[in-house]
Amino acid sequence: MHCPAEWLVQMKDGQPLEELLQTDGPLRGFESQRLRSYFTSHGLVPVRDLDLYGMAVFSGNRIDVKTDFENRLARFRASARSEEEARKAAAHEIYELSWGPTRVPVYDLIFLAILVTPEQRQGLLDVARYLIAEAKVPVDGADLSGAQAIYHCVSTKPVFDPELAQILYDAGGDVNARNRYGGTSAHEIVLVYDLHNRETMQRSADALKWFLDHGGNLDIKDNDGATARSCIVSMREKMRTARRSLRLPMWDVLDREDQRRARLAESICSFCGRDDAKLLKCSQCMKARYCTPPRTCQKSDWPKHKTPCKAASRTQAQPATQATYLGVPLF
Structure with missing residues (x-):
């Protein structure tokens, strides 16, 4: 597919991003930074990027979203061999939809809508629940960066939304899902820039606890070999070397979870730390x-x-x- 000229970003070496926009493969180093830079300057604009269905989702209009699914279902019933096959085809068609230059999938669109119109939150959550429970649309759709909606809900950038994250998790969302850079949401959570902002530090700690409580693993390496744990260790070491007394709440979260997993090592999963499965x-x-x-x-x-x-x-x-x-x- 040819990408419109306005989607292309020229970097210092004069090379466009077209090849990155046409693929969904893993990225590392300079190539990762190129795509990250693209994301910072190419956000979704509802009035420009959304079609009628996208606007129905974005506005939390459950009635229109339900009507649309029923129309898709009726169309597929005409050629499907069974009701189940028709429902899967209709769900897959919605799953494949995306909007804007960063290819926002449907559950990411709901997350963005909550940020833009928080007063519509409950309606938007109802749309998410309908798509999951009734339409059976999978929750693992990813945007151009390879990040799923649950990633954005937990990463704290720009917000931490545990309620939507829980809805996605209960529907099969994987907190350890990696983006094209190889990182999990924890790689974003641990990057706390405003160390003197208590609200920011506590939000990161709360997000990290949610991540770990839901089977998150801090030792997954991104495509450049970094882990979320190594970022925490590095920050701790820098503060110790600088003899700074500031202690981040996320450090306590990590210490308590490490102690818990060590204590229960014989009865929990060695990777996710959960005990709710055989x-x-x-x-x-x-x-x-x-x-x-x-x-x-x-x-x-x-x-x-x-x-x-x-x-x-x-x-x-x-x-x-x-x-x-x-x-x-x-x-």
Whole structure:
């Protein structure tokens, strides 16, 4: 698809962003910064970017959103082999919709609408609930940066919206979902710039606690090798070196969660820290425990776990075997 000229951003090297706008692959280093810069100057403008359906969603008009879905459903029923097939097709059609230069999907559009028109909040949340419960539209749609709506709700930039985040989480949203830069929402949460603003610091701590309480992992590396944990450790070290007495609330959140996970290591998932699903032991080291499918905790933890796993296997003098998860090779 050819991108309109106004979507292109010229960087110092004179190269346009067209190739980044046409793909959805992972980015790192300078390429990440190019797309981030594009996002800061190319936001969604409702009167320019939204069609009739987009405006219905953006205004929290549940009646029009419901009518639209019923019309889509009727159209697909004409050719579908079953009611279930027609419903899936109608839901997928909405799932594939996006608006504006940053390709905002439907649940992200609801989040943006809450920011712009907070007085419409309850109507917008009702639209989200309808799309989830009745229309069955999946919540993992991503924008041009690869970020899902739950990412934006938790990242604190620009706000932290735990209510919408919980709605998305209950519908299957993954707090550890990564964007095109390889980062989770925690990578954004821990970047606290205004250290003397108590409200900002507390909001970041609250968001971090929500992230961890819902299975968030701080040791996931982004595409440049940085983890959310390493950012916290680095900031702590800088303050210690500068002999500054300021202590961020998020540090206490992290310390308490680390202590909890260490104390309950035998009964919680080694990756997400949750205990609400059946756990299986790693077939190679027989120590780490992970949630069963459809969660992908073992696969997600493998980049970190593989070194201690192999060491533990050698210590136990077990035959060298390929690590698997329910029979699926991890490497």
